[in-house]
Amino acid sequence: MKRKNPTQNSRKTSATTADWQSRDPNYTAEQGRYEDPVPSRALILETLAAHEGPLTVDDLIGHFGLSKLNQQSALEKRLGAMIRDGQLVQNRKGAFGPVAQMNAIAGVVQAHRDGFGFLIRDEGGQDVFLPPRQMRSLMNGDRALVRITGTDFKGRPEGSLVEVLERGSREVVGRMHVDQGIAYVIPDNPRVQQDLLIPQDATLGARHGQMVVAEIIAPPGNRTLPVGKVLEILGDHLAPGMEIEAAVRAHSLPNEFPDNVLAEAEAIPDTVQPAQIKGRVDLRDLPLVTIDGADSRDFDDAVYAKAMRKGPFGTGGGWTLWVAIADVAAYVLPDSPLDLEAAARGNSVYFPQRAIPMLPEKLSNGLCSLNPNVDRLCMVCEMRVKPDGSVAKSTFYEAVMRSQARLIYEDVAAILADPSGPEASKVPHVVPHLQALEQLFQALFKSREARGAIDFDTNETKIVFGTDRKIERIVPIKRNIAHRIIEECMVAANVESAKRVAKMKIAAPYRVHEKPDAMKVQALREFLTERGLKLGGSDRPETEDYAAMLARTKGRPDQPLIQTVMLRSLMQARYSAENLGHFGLALTHYSHFTSPIRRYPDLLLHRALKHLIHKKAPKDFIYTVDSIEKSGAHCSMTERRADEATRDVATWLKCEYMSHRVGEEYDGLVAGIAPFGLFVELSGLYVEGLIHVSQLKNDYYKFEARHHRLIGERSGMAYNLGDAVRVKVVRVNLDERKIDLELIQLKSSGSRSSKVQGSDTESRALPSNKKKRRSR
Incomplete structure (x- = not known):
């Protein structure tokens, strides 16, 4: 990097350089660690926050009067580390500024199998939605900086990528495919959205259809897939126990003791x-x-x-x-x-x-x-x-x-x-x-x-x-x-x-379960109102209000549906050093004392x-x-990692179980609804499949999140949670862990009416005539 003469910068800022050591709250600690200390992270952040705009590395060297080359090099390395840790952003001109003042947010990327993703903020708060175009050069687990650009149709903050701070897992588990001489790995983890290209000299001799572990050697770009090399051949795709071997590696579960x-x-x-x-x-x-x-x-x-x-x-x-x-x-x-x-x-x-x-x-x-x-x-x-x-x-x-x-x-x-x-x-x-x-x-x-x-x-x-x-x-x-x-x-x-x-x-971990979010409570109230029910309490209902609602719904045919929606409105239990109580159990104090063999808290x-x-x-x-x-x-x-891994294994096993039942018909209940279709649980099998919205004939269907239903634009036909249906298994995809169903008949509606007039549409699904799921 070509740098200006730091003495020139020193002359420009001489009034502020002489006493940086006395202003640095961490200078004594820095002295104990380095022979020639440089400004601490705290002082760098304070300096940048007080300045009119971003400063380059030369500006900072001059500002602090760092005349020694080893100090200049050390400052440059510290700035790089602060970027990786999400404290600073460097603009296109090479100048540095605090993340907050550069309108950027640091966090970890969580990808979704359908192409979009979320940034889980380091400092907590509402996740930032990342549309598919922003996910092209990102992978699940990456640390990144994003800038808020607006809100999505659900009212969530939407962001655009500023910079990838640190790449996540470098290994991918998946199934090797060789097509016309081109080798690539289809990731087993649904959160890894891009296939991994494998050069011919990096296949380790893996055959088409085998399960492998591959290392990413080049990350994805806006128009390019990630490139990798095979590290390990796990075995044949349908070998007994392969689904667990894949899940262990896909979710980075430590499985061998040192x-x-x-x-x-x-x-x-x-x-x-x-x-x-x-x-x-x-x-x-x-x-x-x-x-x-x-x-x-x-x-x-x-x-x-x-x-x-x-x-x-x-x-x-x-x-x-x-x-x-x-x-x-x-x-x-x-x-x-x-x-x-x-x-x-x-x-x-x-x-x-x-x-x-x-x-x-x-x-x-x-x-x-x-x-x-x-x-x-x-x-x-x-x-x-x-x-x-x-x-x-x-x-x-x-x-x-x-x-x-x-x-x-x-x-x-x-x-x-x-x-x-x-x-x-x-x-x-x-x-x-x-x-x-x-x-x-x-x-x-x-x-x-x-x-x-x-x-x-x-x-x-x-x-x-x-x-x-x-x-x-x-x-x-x-x-x-x-x-x-x-x-x-x-x-x-x-x-x-x-x-x-x-x-x-005394410092100790509590098992906390916080009160439900106000927005989710409001959505639950609207759902219950449609069924002639009213949840007690105000915007922040108490546990006894939930319990009373469950008691009132016993014996109703839509009781399982109501319980599902109520369960989805609750927060996820977690561990915390602060005693926040346990909402679900209606307890002011709760911890985990009884399973030290299998839980570290x-x-x-x-x-x-x-x-x-x-x-x-x-x-x-x-x-x-x-x-x-x-x-x-x-x-x-x-805990969440283990839940995801075990869920992946169960889903794979259920798909393998259903792969021999393609063409068969079953009764089922609508257990989930999304803009792209209906999730149906097959009665007696405890397996879930998807009726894609394109399989719903003769209408344009629209998704109403508040009411948990799909509505026909012209007919007013509604598909609701709890509807009884007759379906046929038409396709099973083991790679994507998907069971595709075809609707044969709507047998009965879980709602009071299967037709709705004047529905309030929140998003539009694809037209039917075009191709195209807590812990105590």
């Missing part, structure tokens, strides 16, 4: 040592049991409830509830290889017939898992529960336990339904304790209902495999009384742990509780509010 992590785990004794028990409460004679799914291998929690006698005049009563949780913190020490790896993973990921654990198997399925009839270290929340289901008091302590039985949900439900039946005869010693747990649950559930917690009736499914890992069927998961018992016991322990750390003012909370148990001052805790907030944001991201 050698130092495995070495640390292997060095831990296989059994609980006498020295570890010293100072702990001995609960080995307490009849604690674990209750989990039949496929579970890591057992985080064990429970036991004891009914208390009533005193004179009807006083007393209730129960003492012990919730014992695996003491992962006794083995995973802060900043150890095990800890750093667990923090990076954030959580375990569960795929059909395969899990990627947060901790090595020796800990996750062995030493930390509360397996039956072996000593295990645990953290205990002991609660005194009153007859009305409220918790009178609680205490936390470290203990050693021995699970009396490993029970599964279905067997516990059978035992409670028939205490003298065959299942009960297998474990007669725990039957009275299970009955006490059921009585306790009834009290806890009444307390839940009294505070107005939302109780959505969600439909979860399970994929049942046959030989060669081919799907035999997809079945619904039915929640029974045993599921509800464990859920309420865990919620009680989570609440008490959150109250404990909040009272002691639970481990952080255990460390905070241990700090308090050992009578240490909260201010001396190893974590700060800022570090907890940062970790919480990361774990919220890894």
